[in-house]
Amino acid sequence: MSAVVQLQEIHKTYDSGEVPVHAVRGVTLDIAGGEFVAVMGASGSGKSTLMNLLGCLDRPTKGRYLLGGTDVSDLDRNELADLRNQKLGFVFQGFNLLARTTARENVELPMLYGRRRFSSKEVRDHALRSLDIVGLSNRADHFPSQLSGGQQQRVAIARALINDPQILLADEPTGNLDSKTAVEIMGVFQKLNEQGITIVMVTHELDIAHYCKRNLIMRDGRLVSDTAVAGRLVATAEMQKILAAETEAKLTA
Amino acid sequence: MRFINIIKVALRALRRSAMRSILTALGIIIGIAAVIAVVSIGNGAKTQVEASIASLGQNIISVFPGNFTAGGVRGGFGSASTLTVEDALAVSREVAGIVAVSPEMNDRSQILANGLNWNSQIRGEDVNYLDIRIWGIAEGEMFTEADVRNSTKVCVIGNTVATQLFQDGDPVGQSLRIRNIPFKILGVLTAKGFNYFGQDQDDLVLIPYTSHLKRIARRPNLNSILIQAQSPDQMARIQQDVTDLLQQRRNGREPDFTVRNQQELAEAATATTKTMTFLLTVIAIISLIVGGIGIMNIMLVSVTERTREIGIRLAVGAHGRDVLTQFLVEAIILSIMGGIIGIVLGIVSSHLVNKFVGWPVQISTLAIGGAVAISTVIGVFFGFYPARKAAQLDPIEALRYE
Incomplete structure (x- = not known):
């Protein structure tokens, strides 16, 4: 498949403090359609900045970023917003759902900000389909406070999917979840990836990165490692192991 | 975003902190109520004076004797x-x-x-x-x-x-x-x-x-x-x-005579009422401005509180303009709601004044229209600064805001 993301000598410098911070120092990277990439690195390695750049939330100081073949390095604020709306889906560590707003309405949000105007029925149908993909169509009218962490993250994933994005970007998606729920979320990602969605995610947990197909390691703003995952974990199998272990624990107790 | 959705979101946000919304609108409520009541009472007094002047007759001119002076002693008006x-x-x-x-x-x-x-x-x-x-x-x-x-x-x-x-x-x-x-x-x-x-x-x-x-x-x-x-x-x-x-x-x-017309008499009689109405209206307008500042203050607090929400909206593709409209509409709804409650309160208090104090009142539709216009303008004027502040937030920083 052709490259969905092409980064060419990307630099990002922050001038806000007294000393300029050179957060990303010349990253060149191609990500093809259908890939499932984990970006790892210690804090301060520049992986979050790289994600912000990939997510069009920020612009590179230097270098070229081609998203789906078009150069997005020089787009203005509103053009970037449209790009995020149409081509990208975001999943955050803290879920970032709107409180006191139902799951369905949260999922509808990106559609409401799109260039195209949809009827409220179309928006509703899209949202329900999106929730169905993550297995939460029966929770559409629940508020985030009535959902578990894993369910909230699945609502966030449904929100990211509603506009059929080219790439799903996830920033520490399992960081706030227990290990069993983390596996559950990785299962959702693997399923989506199998259906052809490109996923790039940041994590600092090595075992979570093993659910991906390709691992990148960053250090001091540079890519220092780019390897295909050997012995990739499959979430459904891991989940069965966990359940088996739980059952055993109950029997022995 | 469709306008109906913007209004829905604004109403939800206002309802979420209903008590605060009411207290914020209170400045506008009192200001508008005061304007309506003062204008009603002023109009009532003016109408009454005009009616009583008119009862003296139509197009009247009166000639009075002048004052009388003898040996340095000056008599009063009409003494000659x-x-x-x-x-x-x-x-x-x-x-x-x-x-x-x-x-x-x-x-x-x-x-x-x-x-x-x-x-x-x-x-x-x-x-x-x-x-x-x-x-x-x-x-x-x-x-x-x-x-x-x-x-x-x-x-x-x-x-x-x-x-x-x-x-x-x-x-x-x-x-x-x-x-x-x-x-x-x-x-x-x-x-x-x-x-x-x-x-x-x-x-x-x-x-x-x-x-x-x-x-x-x-x-x-x-x-x-x-x-x-x-x-x-x-x-x-x-x-x-x-x-x-x-x-x-x-x-x-x-x-040794003075010629006066009825118009002068009417003007003299209504001058006090006019001055009082003007002064009270100025006070009411000041209270409207204070009310507007109250709205601006609360909208600024609201923007800070909802920084994360703004970040989420920006991240999923909202333009700055969408966020601006969102907060502006919220401020306008707040002040128009205040305006409407103020109008009702103003009319009610005018009637109470009429009933218990006995002053004549006349509700002015012009004042009501003006009140709606003023409260909208206040919403736009005092809502704009907080709304623009929200619209200019950086999505990354807003998302990271605790």
Whole structure:
């Protein structure tokens, strides 16, 4: 498949403090359609900045970023917003759902900000389909406070999917979840990836990165490692192991 | 984003902190209510004054004697007794555009009738007086031109005099005594009530001015001359012509008379009301501005509180404009809601003032329209700064905000 993301000598410098911070120092990277990439690195390695750049939330100081073949390095604020709306889906560590707003309405949000105007029925149908993909169509009218962490993250994933994005970007998606729920979320990602969605995610947990197909390691703003995952974990199998272990624990107790 | 969605989100945000929204709108509520109430009361007072001025008659010009000075001692207004019947006749004869002229005499005296006595105003007037004052006869009839010509001892009495002196019957045809002179009662005037200055207009005895000059006052000079112009636009010209004519008749002596028109009287009477209305309106507008600042303050707090929400919206593709509209609409809804509650409160309090204090009120639709416009403008004006602040947030920083 052709490259969905092409980064060419990307630099990002922050001038806000007294000393300029050179957060990303010349990253060149191609990500093809259908890939499932984990970006790892210690804090301060520049992986979050790289994600912000990939997510069009920020612009590179230097270098070229081609998203789906078009150069997005020089787009203005509103053009970037449209790009995020149409081509990208975001999943955050803290879920970032709107409180006191139902799951369905949260999922509808990106559609409401799109260039195209949809009827409220179309928006509703899209949202329900999106929730169905993550297995939460029966929770559409629940508020985030009535959902578990894993369910909230699945609502966030449904929100990211509603506009059929080219790439799903996830920033520490399992960081706030227990290990069993983390596996559950990785299962959702693997399923989506199998259906052809490109996923790039940041994590600092090595075992979570093993659910991906390709691992990148960053250090001091540079890519220092780019390897295909050997012995990739499959979430459904891991989940069965966990359940088996739980059952055993109950029997022995 | 569709406008209906923007409104939905705004209403939800306001409902989420309902108490705070109400307190924030309170400044606007009080301001608008004050404006409506003040304008209603001011309008009511103005209408009342105008009505009572109009009850004096249409297009009236009055000539009063000037002040009298002798040996360095200056008498007060009207102390010079120099207006004569001839002056009145000359005005009537020579000034164009006049409907009627009535020479006026005015004295207070004790009157006796029916074994009772009462102190009242004795007015000497011409036959056309009731037409000028737009006054009707309740019973009997007005004296005639022949009565004026012959200085007949006849009178028409006001309603108050009738009730005071003739408690058990029809006064028409009976007589009363003024300074021991019997006057035959020809009629009773319709009740007119109190005028703007608090005087009982029905407490009078009306007699021909000639009778008054000859039998009651026993002096050659008039108290005033009452002139009715044909139309309001001739008032100024007639006022000038009367002044010129009387001046001419005085052969270059110091002017010893004053010519006033009803308009001046009305303006003087409404001036206080106008000043008060203006001052209270200024106070109300200040309270509206304070209310607006309250809205701005709360919107700023709201923007800070909802930084993360703004970040989420920006991240999923909201433009700065969408966020700006969102917060602006919220501020406008807040102030318009305040405006509407204020209008209701203003109308209610106007009616309460009318009911319990007894002041006349007149609700002004202009003030209501103005109130809606003002509260919208306040929403836009004071909502814009916080909304722009929200719109300019950086999505990354907003998402990271704790």
